[in-house]
Structures are given as C-alpha cells and as structure tokens.
Amino acid sequence: GEDVEQSLFLSVREGDSSVINCTYTDSSSTYLYWYKQEPGAGLQLLTYIFSNMDMKQDQRLTVLLNKKDKHLSLRIADTQTGDSAIYFCAEIYSGYALNFGKGTSLLVTP
Amino acid sequence: DTAVSQTPKYLVTQMGNDKSIKCEQNLGHDTMYWYKQDSKKFLKIMFSYNNKELIINETVPNRFSPKSPDKAHLNLHINSLELGDSAVYFCASSQDGGQPQHFGDGTRLSIL
Numbered sequence: 001g002e003d004v005e006q007s008l009f010l011s012v013r014e015g016d017s018s019v020i021n022c023t024y025t026d027s028s029s030t031y032l033y034w035y036k037q038e039p040g041a042g043l044q045l046l047t048y049i050f051s052n053m054d055m056k057q058d059q060r061l062t063v064l065l066n067k068k069d070k071h072l073s074l075r076i077a078d079t080q081t082g083d084s085a086i087y088f089c090a091e092i093y094s095g096y097a098l099n100f101g102k103g104t105s106l107l108v109t110p
Numbered sequence: 111d112t113a114v115s116q117t118p119k120y121l122v123t124q125m126g127n128d129k130s131i132k133c134e135q136n137l138g139h140d141t142m143y144w145y146k147q148d149s150k151k152f153l154k155i156m157f158s159y160n161n162k163e164l165i166i167n168e169t170v171p172n173r174f175s176p177k178s179p180d181k182a183h184l185n186l187h188i189n190s191l192e193l194g195d196s197a198v199y200f201c202a203s204s205q206d207g208g209q210p211q212h213f214g215d216g217t218r219l220s221i222l
Contacts, residue, residue, distance in 0.1 A: 041215065093155065094166055095208060096208065097143065097168070098211060
C-alpha cells in the first residue's frame with residue numbers, strides 16, 4: 001500500500017499530554033488502529049476507531065479522526081514513563097491486512 | 111492461555127538453511143497473518159489466510175511458504191535463508207478481514 005505517515009520521534013515530560021499524529025491513505029478503511037510496541041516486545045492493540053466516528057475516549061487515551069483530511073491522532077493524558085514505546089498507526093489494506101506507519105518513538109522524561 | 115503464540119521466540123541459523131516458525135491462536139478467529147518487521151521497525155504484511163485459504167501474498171519471495179493445516183494454525187517455512195531475511199516475524203489473527211488484529215510476541219530470526 002501507499003505510505004501511512006507519522007512523525008518519527010516525540011519527547012514529553014512525565015505528567016504532560018502526548019499527541020501522536022498520523023496521516024493515512026485509504027478512505028475506505030473501516031477501522032483505524034493504534035498499536036504500542038515496547039522494547040523487545042510484541043505489538044499490543046492499544047485502541048481503534050470505527051471510520052464513522054470522529055472521536056473515541058478510553059481512560060487516558062483519546063483518538064480523533066478527521067476523515068476529510070485523512071488525519072488520525074492519539075492523545076495520551078498524564079503521560080507516564082511506562083508509556084515510553086513506539087506507537088504505530090495502521091489502516092486496513094486490501095480488506096484484510098494492516099498497512100502500518102513507520103512508528104513514532106515516544107520518550108517520556110521524568 | 112496466550113491468545114496468539116509463536117515458536118520459537120529466537121532463531122539463529124546459517125545462510126542457506128531451511129527453517130520453520132509455528133503460530134497458533136486460541137481465539138477462534140477465521141483470519142491469520144504473517145508480518146515482517148525489519149531493523150528499522152518497519153512492519154509489512156507478508157501473507158493473509160482466511161479459513162485456511164490464501165488471501166494476500168504480498169510480493170514475498172517464493173522461498174517463503176505459509177501453510178495453514180487448520181484455522182487455528184498458520185506456519186511459515188523459509189527455504190535457503192539469506193542475510194536479508196534477518197528480522198522479527200509476527201503472526202496475528204482476527205475474527206475476519208478488517209477486524210482488530212491480535213499479535214503474537216514475534217520470532218526474532220538472525221542469519222549468520
């Protein structure tokens with residue numbers, strides 16, 4: 001598929017909010033996903049949003065979807081050092097596979 | 111009671127060898143996948159199977175052959191391993207295409 005774009009790095013202080021942005025390519029993607037990968041670990045499904053929604057909130061996580069601009073964002077409130085990880089945005093590709101962005105490395109400093 | 115399990119977790123072998131990675135899911139899902147993550151953390155789909163039928167084969171060399179003996183298993187066999195095959199291989203499953211995918215912990219393949 002075409003490239004899903006994400007900024008590569010983000011550094012925030014503990015307690016601040018983090019916002020990770022993503023631009024996807026396929027407007028027909030039924031769901032859009034955020035995955036988290038900690039160092040040396042697998043991919044954890046963090047949250048997802050159905051394409052007919054524009055916002056989803058789940059505890060400290062808020063997902064915003066702008067379909068017109070094909071823009072997806074993930075906001076993490078009260079960011080903790082345990083949130084340091086790589087965050088991948090993903091869209092559905094060919095109806096089955098995930099087309100991932102290159103990942104945003106989030107560093108949370110004390 | 112791991113949902114998606116892969117074995118082995120680490121695989122170190124020499125160029126030219128043949129190796130297999132096994133994947134099993136106990137979620138009752140119909141669709142399974144193999145993804146490759148390279149050294150820069152880029153993730154790309156390799157294969158997708160739905161009800162044991164191949165749905166996606168994403169320009170993967172034919173040295174890679176997936177096999178799905180039943181809906182709960184999708185194994186990956188790799189012939190004549192090359193240096194460029196060094197990567198982390200992830201298995202995943204979902205209820206159906208487009209549904210949220212759950213990933214295994216990955217198999218780190220290192221070619222000497």
